[in-house]
Amino acid sequence: ETALTAASRPRMHALAQQNNRRARIVNDLRMRMEQVIAALLLGNNLVNITASALATSVLIAMFGEHGVIYATAGMTVLVVLFGEVLPKTIAINNPDRTALAVAPLMRAFILVVTPFTKLIGWMVRGTLMLFGARIVTELGREQTEEELRGAIDLHTETAKHTETSTEIREAGAMMHSILDLNEVMVLDIMIHRQNVTMVDAEQPPSETVAQVLASPHTRIPIYQGNPDNIVGVLHAKALLRAVRAQNQPTDTLDIRAIAAKPWFIPSTTTLLAQLRAFRERREHFALVVDEYGALLGIVTLEDILEEIVGEIDDEHDVRVRGTRRAADGSIDVEGQVTIRDLNRQFGWRLPDEDASTIAGLVLHEARRIPEVGQIFMFHGFRFEVLERHRNRIKRVRIRPLEPASEPPSLAATA
Numbered sequence: 411e412t413a414l415t416a417a418s419r420p421r422m423h424a425l426a427q428q429n430n431r432r433a434r435i436v437n438d439l440r441m442r443m444e445q446v447i448a449a450l451l452l453g454n455n456l457v458n459i460t461a462s463a464l465a466t467s468v469l470i471a472m473f474g475e476h477g478v479i480y481a482t483a484g485m486t487v488l489v490v491l492f493g494e495v496l497p498k499t500i501a502i503n504n505p506d507r508t509a510l511a512v513a514p515l516m517r518a519f520i521l522v523v524t525p526f527t528k529l530i531g532w533m534v535r536g537t538l539m540l541f542g543a544r545i546v547t548e549l550g551r552e553q554t555e556e557e558l559r560g561a562i563d564l565h566t567e568t569a570k571h572t573e574t575s576t577e578i579r580e581a582g583a584m585m586h587s588i589l590d591l592n593e594v595m596v597l598d599i600m601i602h603r604q605n606v607t608m609v610d611a612e613q614p615p616s617e618t619v620a621q622v623l624a625s626p627h628t629r630i631p632i633y634q635g636n637p638d639n640i641v642g643v644l645h646a647k648a649l650l651r652a653v654r655a656q657n658q659p660t661d662t663l664d665i666r667a668i669a670a671k672p673w674f675i676p677s678t679t680t681l682l683a684q685l686r687a688f689r690e691r692r693e694h695f696a697l698v699v700d701e702y703g704a705l706l707g708i709v710t711l712e713d714i715l716e717e718i719v720g721e722i723d724d725e726h727d728v729r730v731r732g733t734r735r736a737a738d739g740s741i742d743v744e745g746q747v748t749i750r751d752l753n754r755q756f757g758w759r760l761p762d763e764d765a766s767t768i769a770g771l772v773l774h775e776a777r778r779i780p781e782v783g784q785i786f787m788f789h790g791f792r793f794e795v796l797e798r799h800r801n802r803i804k805r806v807r808i809r810p811l812e813p814a815s816e817p818p819s820l821a822a823t824a
């Protein structure tokens with residue numbers, strides 16, 4: 411029982427995948443732990459009680475009434491030593507090997523005593539139900555994930571002083587990020603609409619060509635009338651082909667006809683779902699909309715992959731847009747920069763549960779529209795509002811506080 415409980419779940423799973431018969435039996439037994447415990451206890455008690463009864467009767471025959479004391483002392487030592495401590499110590503020190511070794515025999519034994527254990531099972535369940543208790547034989551999804559995260563950290567921790575520790579730490583961070591994909595939404599990582607390069611469908615095509623050439627990006631959304639009304643996504647290569655194929659002046663190009671159909675996705679889509687959608691649709695670019703269909707921003711395949719592997723810069727990419735290091739070491743950040751990007755670039759741990767942009771975080775913490783020049787201190791950082799436009803915070807200066815001067819809660823000064 412000790413070995414079965416302590417054996418590594420991931421390892422048994424991996425062995426079973428490689429067709430290891432014994433590992434399959436271990437997994438199978440673990441699925442019905444209730445039966446295993448009942449069978450083992452039955453066998454255990456049967457052996458212990460029979461041995462004690464025999465020893466007592468033999469020793470009484472030899473020493474008279476004192477035989478009871480000798481039998482109790484002798485059997486206690488034997489049972490505790492050879493029946494409990496010794497086998498459990500072996501099992502706990504080598505759970506995987508022990509579990510694999512005993513599993514087939516244990517399964518056969520369980521089969522034989524099934525009629526009795528079934529009876530015991532009913533009685534146990536009946537009694538538990540009487541007290542309103544629930545029986546859990548396997549770990550839930552959340553617990554398994556916790557266990558997996560713990561295993562990753564343990565692995566990283568043990569490699570701390572080895573030559574490959576940096577690689578292992580990076581690999582550990584990637585594995586955590588993969589597990590996060592199911593929890594993070596596109597809203598948290600998208601490029602906000604204000605930072606998206608778009609072109610007006612109604613402007614002269616030659617201007618569009620100039621804008622596409624000037625942009626570091628390959629896919630440019632086209633809007634008609636106002637930026638909320640996206641009518642297509644222009645691929646730079648499609649534009650190049652059209653320009654090349656056309657003998658007339660560029661201004662006669664039909665930009666809307668060249669553009670691909672826009673693909674809109676809800677902002678609450680998880681990164682895992684979006685990754686799958688990108689692969690299934692063989693697309694790299696999606697427009698993120700809120701529940702009313704209003705455009706919030708864009709997300710690309712690269713943005714999701716960066717969540718796993720960290721920043722991927724290609725020859726045209728710009729480092730986190732909207733951040734600049736000030737002379738005193740603080741960072742000037744545009745309001746629309748996402749908290750996730752900042753945390754990643756500067757190794758900070760600002761919370762991104764209540765707001766996804768830095769302006770949103772300041773508004774959330776300040777609980778009012780702050781004035782320019784106002785300073786806030788929270789989450790171990792000092793935030794100074796540098797620029798505001800109407801109700802929007804446009805620029806903030808951020809500086810990590812010295813650990814000693816970190817205030818316990820929000821403090822605002824005008």
Ligand SMILES: Nc1ncnc2c1ncn2[C@@H]1O[C@H](COP(=O)(O)OP(=O)(O)OP(=O)(O)O)[C@@H](O)[C@H]1O
Pocket residue numbers: 601605606607608626627628629630631694708709710711712713724726727
């Ligand atoms: N039109 C756009 N406006 C603003 N940001 C964009 C635009 N297109 C892509 N990005 C952003 O640029 C980064 C790189 O994305 P991605 O590599 O998919 O596109 P790209 O910059 O057009 O480069 P590529 O030519 O490799 O496709 C991502 O963060 C993505 O969100």
